[in-house]
Every structure is written in structure tokens, then in C-alpha cells.
Amino acid sequence: MAYIKKVLAKFIFVMPLFFSSLVFSESSDYNMPIGVTEVSESIFELHMVIFWICVAIGVIVFSIMFWSLWKYRKSKGAVAADFDDNLWLEIGWTVAATLVLVWMAVPATQVMVEAYDDAEGEINILITGHQWKWHYEYLEDEVGFFSNLSTSQEQIDGEVPKGEFYLKEVDEPLVIPTNTRVRFLITGNDVIHSWWVPDFAVKQDAIPGFINTAWTNVPEPGIFRGACTELCGIKHAFMPVVVRAVEREEFDAFIAEKVTLAEAERLLTSKNWTKEELMERGEQFYQTNCAACHQAGGQGIPPVFPALAGSQVALSDSAKHIQILMEGVQGSAMAAFGESYSEIDIASVITYTRQAWDNGEKGDGVIVTPQDIVAYKNRIDL
């Protein structure tokens, strides 16, 4: 009997039926993803509990309302009663509303306590939001890298067809081991960003000057895609998060390789670089890290992002050029790149911008080497 009533109620009210049937399906095309961690599953269940409570209240309130509208139409000769209060009814529904809220608050508090836990992880990763890319650093092993959007500009502009992971792919995903407690320490370099992976139910703001924490423990290998969720400027939609969870051995191998690479990079700093080598590396660096603002052809978007082609600094003031790259420009979007990139990267991109777009012919064409950057870092004129 109760079952029949339930089914009937569903059929009478098209609206709740409409969205309940959509949402009931566990498809993450219209509902919150269940995710892969214990926390994300608890949150999904909590979400569904609250949702169904809301649907139930809605069905009750709306059915009384629409029934009254139907039953007491004037066109049907309804004559208005003239009561205008009823103390017990009013006390009754206030108490009922309170009880329902308590019923919601209990599981909400439990899940919150479960999700909120800032004990140390086995692996600790420092995540830094930059305009407009993420930097990941493995604190135990002191290696790190940037993760940039890898969808091409042509796809965005509609010149070529969009790929399957349009705007959800990066050149280098964050790699974490499975079945390990991983703690994220999240901060921002310039403005506020927010690091979100729906499948882990982790969303934390990346705020300059603060270090927030979040954690996860992923049971199965897989690739998980997320996004930046705090408006951070022009390319807010273009700095996705991609995390690859792998078995522990694969993870250890990954870290070992990163450590070797970092070692090799340190050796390279002392080698003598030719102009061509610097140019090649510099161009690549420029296109990934600088072109977003200063544009691929160096023309910038004045007055917000100055042009580099023909700029005085790039033509004739290499000392200032190094200083800007190392320290950033106060009060503007130009970040201090020296803090996060190697001497080789900085030297090669400076050399590149002093040569490209006729700057080499028009200006002094000074070549800046990694040793110059090391010298800048060791200067004593502070």
C-alpha cells in the first residue's frame, strides 16, 4: 500500500519525477561524480540524502499548494474562509522544520569530520597556482615541475576539430601513488586559484601567503581530471588539473627519473651554451610560459601586457631584462620567474627574446648565459 502511494505520488508530480529520474542515474553527466576515494563516496551519499530530503519536502509543500490552487479556484465557486492564523499549526511546522534540519546536520557533521583531517601524509606535495598553470613539487624528493594546458590554440579557435579531452589535458600530469595517504599543501603565487579534482572531492583555494592542506588516498590507478575553480584572470578556464594515480613501483620509478633529470639539469648549468642551443630552448619556454600574455609574435596586448618586440629593455638593457625575469614587476601580472624556473630556462628565454622578431638586428643582441643568472643570484649588492 505504502509502495503504491509512493509510486502514485511520483506519477502525479511531473517536475520531481523529471529531475529525480535524471539525477537518480549515477551518470556523472548530470550528477555529482561518485569519485574513487572513500571521502568522495561519502560526500556523494550525503549529497543524495540531502537531495532526496529536499525532494520529499518539495513534493509535500508543492502538492498542498497546487491542490489548493485547484480546489479553491474562484471560477469553481470557492468561497474564501477567513482564518488568518493557527498557533499550533505554526508551532508544529517550525518544530518539524527544525527536526528535519537536525536530521540533515548529523550525517553532514560526520562526513565533514571524515574529510577534514590534516595529519601528515606519506607523500607531501606542494601545489602552487600560477597565472595560468599549476606547479607541483614533491617535498620529500625536492623535485618539481609545471603542468600546462596542452590543448592547442587552433582547437580553441575552432580551426581544427576538438579532441576528446579538450581543455582537460596537460603536458605533464601530477603523478601520485595508489593506496598511499597523499597530502597536498596548496598555495598561490600571484592571485587566488583553486585546485579541484572532483573524483577525490578535493577542492582547496590556492591563496598567496597561505598554505592550505587537503589529502587523498586513491585505491585504483587511473587518470583524474579537474579544474581551477577560482576566477584567476584571463586564462582561468585554461589551467586544468590532471592527476595520474599509479602503482607504488611505477611511482618510485617516476620519482627516480625526475631526480636524475634534475641532477643532469644542474650539471648543464655549468656547461657552455651556444646561442643556437639557448635560442631553441628559449623559444620553447617562451611559447609555453610567456606567449599567453606577450603573444606568440611578441606584440603583447598593450597596455596591459607590453610588447617585447622592439621593447627598450629587450633591445638595450640586459641587466634590467634579467632583473625583471628574476624579480617580476611589482603591481603587475609579471611574475618573478626566477623563483620557479632553472637558470637555464631563464637565460635561454632572455636570449630568445633579445634575438627574436628582429630584436637581434635592432638591438645589442646580448646573449645571456646560465652563468650570468647564477652570477645574478650570487650578487652582493642587496
Added chain:
Amino acid sequence: MSTVVETHDHGHHGPAKGLSRWLFTTNHKDIGTLYLWFSFIMLFIGGSMAMVIRAELFQPGLQIVQPEFFNQMTTNHGLIMVFGVIMPAFVGLANWMLPIQIGAPDMALPRLNNLSFWLLPMAFGILISTLFMPEGGPNFGWTFYAPLSTTYAPSTVNFFIFSVHVMGVSSILGSINIITTIFNMRAPGMTLMKMPLFVWSWLITAYLLIAVMPVLAGVVTMMLMDINFGTSFFNAAGGGDPVLFQHVFWFFGHPEVYIMILPAFGIVSHIIETFSRKPIFGYSSMVYAMASIAILSFVVWAHHMFTVGMPLAGELFFMYSTMLIAIPTGVKVFNWVATMFRGSITFETPMLFSIAFVALFTIGGFSGLMLAIVPADFQYHDTYFVVAHFHYVLVPGALFGIIAGAYYWLPKWTGNMYDETLGKLHFWLTFISVNVTFFPMHFVGLAGMPRRYPDYALQFADFNALISVGAFMFGLTQLLFLFIVIKTIRSGKQATPEVWEGAGDLGLEWTLSSPPPYHSFTVQPQVK
């Protein structure tokens, strides 16, 4: 108490002629009309910005505008709708109706009233002009979080700050006027607990405005100092705190969202009792509910900041306090339903909009309740789910309240009945398009589409196309509303003083002729 109301017959009772009537007017009806037209024009300006946003989001990829312009559109759309449409429309309705509803000849401070209106075109002139400057207008969202709005902002942010200051002054002056009028100019016999609910809703709203507008002024002043005078309120590099910005902003911001809904509560209460032909159910609990909503609205602000990294106790406190607000909100909904219960109901356009208000605002309340659940909010926050929530409470909520009020009182203002057939057509087109636009936003939000994105992944494409179609339909439909209003001003069946069957007993406004005389209540009415 009401000794101020002493009017002499001067022999010249009509308005001045030409432009000076509007520039120098101190008449509450003229100023009300100015506010309402201002808000209507801003609705179309802010609305066109929404059309640009929806056109860009119709398909994935960047087609129509570049991200820097897209961000200016979302920012200005939000600022204009909040400060330029909803708030001025409510002040316009207050100007027109408060004196008439309490039996006063005018507002208490008529010259101040003129000033608070004319500050608005200035404020919005400044704001909109920034869009034409080389660096472009504000592009950091209507919530303008630092340091995006300070260190990283275009230099036109200074114009934005000035414009916010001017809006704030206008609101504060308007609120002082409203409070003074309500406390000093009520007709004899109208005790506080006999005031019409619209008057009550505005009394509470005016206190909220006076309490929080200075906070908004404070936060933009701190920004101004950070940008131009080297302070570091919000600059971490100088020892400041970007999160402080959010605390101060939302301490203003949450009461602000109630500023945008309380007057609508008042309006629909009147409309529902009129067309149910039955007195409002639970008058005093309506008043207490509004007062408790207003008080609670000061202790829930950090529910907008669940992901900034607050301690566990903080998260739980703001979750519980936010959930508490659902109680008085629920009481109001139950009261409206109980008013309809055993009434004698007809479905004129204002009633249709009010019924839709009750139903759809409640849906916005449900999503609000879901958002209050902290762990779930980790998933919802800054996605389209939030966009769906606040559009449900603001469009079929606040805006429907305003439109319902306009239809309800238009015959009183103009002396002409509006065209009921067109009104109903307007309602149904609006009702359908509002849901086509905002309902699917729940789904894209849950599925993971962040807000303020000019471009998105392919999985969201179908819903976004549908949303855009709904939005275009909604936008076009409002041109019909403009047409209906103009048509009613120019012609229409002569309205009787009580306008709506039986409304004569419901309030003083229905005892005046339609349209009311330029100076109403030259003889003070008595309230039993």
C-alpha cells in the same frame, strides 16, 4: 507621533513642466517612477551583457569574444543586475508605495530623496564608461576578490571603486529616508503590528542596508589604499591577508542577498492575499520570520568561503547557522501556502508571478540548503550549481517579485488596466524560459563545470546550448514586458480605486483614486 502631516492647500498641485519636473522633483511618485525606469533600462543593459555571455557559451571554443572581454561581461552583468536593477527597483516601489500604504503625503526627506536617485545614473555612468577605456572595465567578478582586483587589476578599477562609493551613498541616504518616513509619518492608528507587510519588509531591509553598505565602502577603500597608496591590507607580500578581503566582502555580501529578497517577500504577501481573497496567514510570524532572517544573515557570511581553509569549528559553525536560516524561510513559504488554502483564488498576472515566485524561490532555497552542507559544498562551490542557486532566488525570486508588484500596482499608478491577455502571455513565456535557462545549470554544475569560464569541455556542450536558447528566449520576452508597460501608460480600461475585487479593505493605497492625486492624503486617514 504623526504631527508632521499637516498640509495646506497651495493651489498649485500639479508637477512642473518638461525636464525640470524630473531633475528637480521632490515628489515621491515622480522619484519612484524615475527609479523604476532607471532599473528597467539597466535590466536591458545588464541583460544584453548576459546575451553576450550566453552567445559565447552556446558552443565550446572561443567564437564571439575573447576571455578578457568575457570576464568584463560577467563582472558588469553581475554588478548591474545587483546594484542597478534589483535594488533600485525595490527603492522605486518603496517610493511609490510606502507613503501611500502608511497614509503619508510624501517621504519624510523629499530633497534627500531626489539626491539619492540622481546619484545612481552618475554611479552607473562611471561604471559603464570603463568598458570603453583602453584597459577595459572591471574583469574580476562581481565579488572582486583581491588580489585579482587590486595588484592584478586594470587601472580602471579606480573608477569602479568610486562608482561603488556613490552607489553606497545613494543606498544609505535612501534607507535613512525610508526609516524616517516609516517611524514618523504613519497615519494615526497604524501601530507597528498593523503595518502592511511590504512596509515591514522595507523597514527591515533599510536597517540591513545601513548596517552593511559602510562595510562595502570600507572594503573598497582598503582596495583603493592598496592600489594607490602602498598599503598591504590584502597583499600577502606586504604582510597582508587576501582572505580578509573575503571576510569583509561577505559580511556585506550575505546581508546584501537578503536585501535583494525581503521586499519581494512583502510584495508577494500582498498579492497572494488579494487574489486568494483571504487575509495573509500568520501576519505576526511573517514579521518575526523576516526579522530573524535579517539578524541571522549577519552570522552566516563564511558559507561563501568553505574552501578557503577555515578550521573545522569554523566550517561547522557556518554550516549550522546557514541551515538555521532555512527555518524562518520555510515558515514564510508555509504561510503563503496556508493563505491560498481555502481561499477563493483567481489567476491574474500578478498572482501567476507570485505563485511562480513561491514555487521557484523554494527550489532556490533547497539548493541553498544543499550548498550549506559543507562537505557537499566542496563539490558544488564555484560551479554552475551555485550559479543555478542564486539565479533561482534572484530571477524567479527577486525579479518575479518586482514584476508581480509592477503588474499589481500598475493600474493604481497609471489609472489604466494592463492588457490581461498580454500579461499572461508574458508570464508563461517568462516562466518557461526561466526554467529552461536555469534548471539545466544544476546539472552542468554537478557534472563539474566551473563558473566564470568562457570555454568548457565537450561533455557540457548539450546543456549549454539549451541554456543559451532559454536565455535568448527570456531576454526577448522582456521586450514584451516593456511593450505592455508602455501600452498601459498610454491607454487601457479605466481602473477603479480598488482595482482588484475586494482590495478596498486590504490597504490605504486602494482607497485613493487611480491614478492617485499628485499629492495624496492631504487629509490624514485614520486606521482602525
